[in-house]
Amino acid sequence: MLRLSWGFKPALGAMSTKQDYYSILGIPRDADESQVKRAYRAMAMKYHPDKNPGDPDAERNFKNASEAYEVLRDPEKRRIYDSYGHEGLDRTGFHGFSNVDDIFSAFGDIFGGFFGGDVFGERFGRGAGPPRGRSLRVAVEIDLREAARGVTRKVEISRRERCGECSGTGEAGGGGRSTCRYCGGRGRVVQNQGWLRVATTCPNCAGRGSVIANPCSKCSGNGLEHKKREISITVPAGVESGQQMRLSGEGDYGENGAPPGDLYVQIHVKEHPLFERHGDDVIFRMPISFTQAALGDEVEVPTIWGKSTLRISEGTQSGSTFRLKGEGMPALQNGRKGDEIVVVIVDVPRKLSARQRELLQELAATEKKNITPQRRRFFETVKDYLKNL
């Protein structure tokens, strides 16, 4: 795959290595404005950095898609790109976004509508001021029986918390804060990039609008330090593999008193050697012997809750199913339990003792004498078929 590097304007010869904007967004060349927006929205949701923390591939895809959107949404830039390609745009002084915050600044209004007030909203619509702490992600693996009952797990995370040295103020000694001279206290600066105006977070004060006269030496003035924390996670009964929980406010603390991010917990339910989950039902495949199937039997079967008794009726066929009511998984919403579905598989013996062989041959002899009407009809149909070949 072609990769393009960001925050770096490629030399003339390297330009052809850039990926086509239409293929980045996966849209045809004649896509209209709403298709472009829709495609970008889907990509931005998928590769959003808050959704994929610490994933450089996702971040690169996010940036690539944003650059493609920046060009294709604008009729003039799109016309230049369609006629002269990446080189044409480069000559106008266009280059993509050097960092993720620039993207949020440039598309902030659209993002607001895109992502609502959820995790994605945290970087937008706040104007100047320190951003909310980052949301963190952790995975928890449990087994099926734990998923059925619910379980509490302790996980260790490393997150940014209030700096112990300066109690989160970011200051060492006196001096207080003074208005940032670079942005005049607004926290944002607008830069002209070619004919593109881009608002970015002020690099001098990181969006705070003010600077600390004597920054704390431990946290360099941001008021935060990394701490290891043990978090207790209560996984609810009925949870399914791949589901995600959000622990509000358990992510990184925000700088200078800004609200903390959240902790997202991804649940993975391990496969069970005996049981297979189908929604709230649990499937259990049980081998039974030919004689159990023919004569019927009462057997003990395992369930995710312990064990239960199953009555196999006389003349049970291989593949038949029996339902054990209420022995399945509880529904996450209301705790109502599904069933355990027992699929019986008739096991044909591979090895026989002399005595068993003798008994089965005796049985076979009776079968020849007492053919059921069903079998007789079947054999007649086969005979007719062969005769008419």
Ligand SMILES: [Zn+2]
């Ligand atoms: Zn500033």
Ligand SMILES: [Zn+2]
């Ligand atoms: Zn500090």
